[in-house]
Structures are given as C-alpha cells and as structure tokens.
Amino acid sequence: MIAIGYDIGSSFVKAALVEVKTGKTLALQRVPDEEIPIDALQVGWAEQDPNLWWEYLCQSTQKLLTKTQIQADQITSIGISYQMHGLVLVDQDLNPLRKSIIWCDSRATPYGEGAFEKLGAAYCKEHLLNSPGNFTASKLAWVIENEPELYQKAFKLMMPGDFLSAKLTGESQTTITGLSEGIFWDFKTDQPSEALFDHYQIDQNLIPEIVSNFKTQASVSNAGAKATGLKAGTPVTYRAGDQPNNAFTLGARKAGDVVATGGTSGVVYALTDQLSGRELTKVNTFAHVDYQPQQKIFGKLLNLNGAGIQYRWLHQLMGEMGYEKLNHMAQQAPIGSNGLMVFPFGNGAERMLDNKLVNGHISNINFNIHDQSHMVRATLEGIAFALIYGIEWLKKDGVKIENLKVGNDNLFLSDVFSKTIADTLGISIDMLEATGAEGAAKASIANPIQNKDNSQIIKTIKPNPERQNESFASFEKWKNQLLNNII
Numbered sequence: 001m002i003a004i005g006y007d008i009g010s011s012f013v014k015a016a017l018v019e020v021k022t023g024k025t026l027a028l029q030r031v032p033d034e035e036i037p038i039d040a041l042q043v044g045w046a047e048q049d050p051n052l053w054w055e056y057l058c059q060s061t062q063k064l065l066t067k068t069q070i071q072a073d074q075i076t077s078i079g080i081s082y083q084m085h086g087l088v089l090v091d092q093d094l095n096p097l098r099k100s101i102i103w104c105d106s107r108a109t110p111y112g113e114g115a116f117e118k119l120g121a122a123y124c125k126e127h128l129l130n131s132p133g134n135f136t137a138s139k140l141a142w143v144i145e146n147e148p149e150l151y152q153k154a155f156k157l158m159m160p161g162d163f164l165s166a167k168l169t170g171e172s173q174t175t176i177t178g179l180s181e182g183i184f185w186d187f188k189t190d191q192p193s194e195a196l197f198d199h200y201q202i203d204q205n206l207i208p209e210i211v212s213n214f215k216t217q218a219s220v221s222n223a224g225a226k227a228t229g230l231k232a233g234t235p236v237t238y239r240a241g242d243q244p245n246n247a248f249t250l251g252a253r254k255a256g257d258v259v260a261t262g263g264t265s266g267v268v269y270a271l272t273d274q275l276s277g278r279e280l281t282k283v284n285t286f287a288h289v290d291y292q293p294q295q296k297i298f299g300k301l302l303n304l305n306g307a308g309i310q311y312r313w314l315h316q317l318m319g320e321m322g323y324e325k326l327n328h329m330a331q332q333a334p335i336g337s338n339g340l341m342v343f344p345f346g347n348g349a350e351r352m353l354d355n356k357l358v359n360g361h362i363s364n365i366n367f368n369i370h371d372q373s374h375m376v377r378a379t380l381e382g383i384a385f386a387l388i389y390g391i392e393w394l395k396k397d398g399v400k401i402e403n404l405k406v407g408n409d410n411l412f413l414s415d416v417f418s419k420t421i422a423d424t425l426g427i428s429i430d431m432l433e434a435t436g437a438e439g440a441a442k443a444s445i446a447n448p449i450q451n452k453d454n455s456q457i458i459k460t461i462k463p464n465p466e467r468q469n470e471s472f473a474s475f476e477k478w479k480n481q482l483l484n485n486i487i
Contacts, residue, residue, distance in 0.1 A: 005441025044106035079444030082161030084241035108138035136182030169218035249439025262411025266307030310344035342382030
C-alpha cells in the first residue's frame with residue numbers, strides 16, 4: 001500500500017510516494033522546471049491560473065508512476081497540501097471563473113480594514129481570532145464590488161486545495177481549517193461567521209460541503225483518473241494549508257510545538273490550545289489540522305511575505321551563480337555586514353507591519369566598503385531579522401519559543417540565515433529531513449495524529465554565546481532603522 005501526497009506551492013507543485021507500512025519515501029517529483037508564474041497586473045496584485053496547478057499535479061503524478069513503475073491500484077490514499085489564503089471561484093462544472101487571487105496579493109487590504117472597523121475589534125478577537133485583513137474573505141469582497149457579473153456566475157468559493165480535490169473527485173468540499181484561514185469561521189459558534197458574510201454581502205450558499213480531515217472525503221472520479229493516471233475510487237483523505245501541513249510534517253503534535261519555514265514567504269507556526277488574540281492585527285490564529293469543536297487546537301501564525309522571494313531576486317540579479325555559492329559568499333562578510341542593511345518587504349502588504357505596503361529597501365550602502373559578500377549576507381540577515389521582529393509580536397501574543405523545528409530546505413540551508421536566528425534569539429533549531437508533499441502523503445494514512453512521528457533530526461543549530469551579543473546588537477540597529485525610517 002502506498003500513499004501519494006501533493007504540495008501545491010506558488011513556485012512549484014511537488015508530489016511524493018510514501019510506503020504506508022514503513023513511512024519510507026519511495027520517490028519525489030517537482031514540476032515545472034521553471035517556477036510557476038505569478039501575474040501582477042497592478043502593483044500589489046498577485047494571481048495564478050488554477051488550471052496550471054491542476055496541469056502540474058497531473059504531470060507530477062504521471063512522472064512518479066512512470067519512473068517508479070508503481071501501478072495506480074497500489075495507491076491507497078491521497079493527501080493535499082496547498083498555498084494558503086488563495087481565492088478560487090468556480091462555476092457549476094468546477095472550472096475556475098478567473099485566476100486565483102493568491103496569498104501575497106494586497107488589493108483587498110482596505111476591505112479588511114473596513115470590516116475590522118465595522119465588526120469591531122471585540123467581535124474579531126472573540127469570534128474570528130483575527131482581523132479580516134487581506135485574507136480570502138476580503139479578496140472575495142473585492143470581486144463582489146469590482147467584478148459583480150463574474151461573482152453572479154460563481155457556484156462555489158474554494159481554497160486552492162479544495163479546487164484540486166474537486167478536479168480529482170468532482171466533489172466541491174472544504175474544511176474548517178480552510179474556512180478559518182480565509183477568516184470565514186466563527187470560533188465561538190463553530191460555524192461560518194454570519195456577521196462577516198452579512199458585512200461583505202457574501203452568499204453563504206457559496207460555501208462547499210464541510211468535511212473533516214483524516215477521513216475519506218471523496219474519491220477520484222473517472223475524469224480525475226484519466227487526467228492523472230490514478231485509479232478511479234482512490235480516496236482523498238486529507239487536505240490542509242501548507243503551514244499547518246508543514247507543522248504536521250515536522251512532528252508538531254501538541255500545544256507548545258513551534259515550527260518555521262523559509263520558502264517564498266517566511267513563517268513561524270506555533271501550536272496552542274489557548275484562545276488568544278492580543279495581537280490579532282499582526283499575528284494570525286487558525287484552526288489546526290486536527291481541530292474539533294469539542295477539542296480545539298489552533299495554529300498561531302507569523303508570516304513574512306518577503307523571504308525566499310527576496311533571496312531569489314538577489315540570486316537573479318547576481319547572474320544566478322547558484323545558491324551554494326551565495327551562501328558561501330555570505331560567510332565571508334562579518335556579522336552585521338559592516339552596516340549594510342536589507343529590508344525584505346517587497347512582496348506585498350506585510351501583516352506584521354499592519355498591512356503596510358512599504359516595499360523593499362537597501363540602507364547604508366558604502367561603495368568603498370561593501371562588496372557582493374556584504375550584499376548577500378545583509379540580505380540573509382535582513383530576512384532573518386524581519387522574522388525575528390515578527391517573532392517579538394508572536395511572543396507578545398503568548399507564544400514561548402525555546403526551539404524551532406525546520407525542514408531541510410530553502411533558506412534554512414544557509415548557515416548564515418539559520419545561525420543569525422539561533423544566535424539572536426538564543427534558541428536551538430532542529431532540522432528534519434521532510435517535505436510538505438511527504439507530510440501530506442503520511443497525513444493521508446489512517447489516524448496519523450495518533451501515529452508516532454518518525455521524522456529524523458539531521459542537524460541541530462545551537463546558539464553560539466560568543467556571537468549572541470553581536471547578533472542581537474545588529475538586529476537592534478536593523479529594527480531601529482525599520483521603525484524610524486521605513487514604517
């Protein structure tokens with residue numbers, strides 16, 4: 001028996017085959033070769049074609065089956081992880097009516113601010129656990145006002161993972177986790193928020209059937225089987241946003257566990273069983289993958305839009321010489337990069353900055369002192385410092401962080417990046433060999449929460465007391481520049 005898992009990112013679609021009995025990963029696949037395009041018709045906009053996600057899911061499946069010679073009838077479950085907060089509107093044939101307005105699109109910020117003012121801070125704190133902000137509900141409000149004819153054609157609203165499950169199965173479904181990440185869910189009544197739907201004038205009939213995670217949700221249709229190569233009748237048993245899924249993948253199982261990612265965006269995600277919304281305009285609280293009304297567990301999320309995308313921008317600017325070489329260059333410059341500072345806020349409105357659109361900044365550059373190594377280190381330090389600045393707000397919201405679990409991927413592969421965080425915060429970082437697609441596959445297996453996590457720590461980055469004061473002093477200088485000159 002074999003499980004297949006998908007991780008639908010804004011850069012790539014990844015797929016994994018995992019043996020059910022042993023948990024061993026049999027094969028991984030990533031498509032396309034070049035990153036999925038993000039369309040920005042105006043400043044602050046970000047859209048992707050959902051049909052591309054589906055095309056790449058089909059391609060990744062076919063490539064996995066071909067290269068492993070595994071038969072479709074050997075696959076017994078399907079799990080889906082997906083980029084959070086995207087809006088997909090479909091017609092009755094489950095085809096998208098427009099491109100998806102994805103997570104880093106900023107156009108709906110004024111709608112969220114208006115909803116926060118109208119609904120009131122108390123309601124948002126007690127019922128939504130968040131300000132509506134720039135999330136899916138606010139994006140739908142933008143469509144209602146700006147594309148009313150298209151809205152009238154809408155059959156269902158979906159998260160990206162809901163759409164892909166619908167293409168696989170022909171069923172329109174969603175989850176409490178998904179609705180909460182769109183700020184549609186009322187945690188006090190444990191149903192969709194009537195006040196929010198009324199404020200935005202959203203028809204509640206647009207909500208798909210709500211299904212639970214960790215159970216059979218729907219099965220692959222004949223059309224889904226023909227497109228992917230999977231067997232009709234194979235059950236979809238799990239779906240979750242990428243950050244809750246990443247937490248599961250990295251072994252977070254109980255309140256107090258904290259994980260981090262450093263992909264296109266940077267995220268710190270902490271599990272808690274406590275209702276809290278002290279910093280609801282900067283920190284988000286969502287239903288975690290195993291949330292139940294009778295046994296509530298939440299994921300408290302701190303997000304930085306401009307993380308890996310900032311490093312990729314530098315990589316392209318420097319002639320795409322390879323990330324390993326960039327990481328090596330960064331080690332040649334001293335802590336603090338001789339005063340050169342980078343502020344990686346060039347990927348849309350930043351939640352931790354109260355949804356301000358401040359763009360990216362490079363500060364204090366001196367043409368007689370700074371070279372490429374300083375620029376690379378300052379970029380990595382700037383992303384790390386931005387995450388640390390956000391972590392300060394996360395701590396004010398009641399999160400205690402003594403250790404971080406991270407995957408063996410993306411920014412955390414850089415020693416400078418990882419050590420900057422460990423040294424500045426004085427915490428250890430455990431790196432595990434795991435990917436989101438593998439996690440989604442494992443989560444699709446029966447009772448995964450009860451199963452012992454077998455992820456292996458492959459590396460631990462411990463704080464260096466000799467560097468801690470210097471790292472913290474560099475962070476304080478960076479923060480002062482941010483507060484006094486940028487926001």
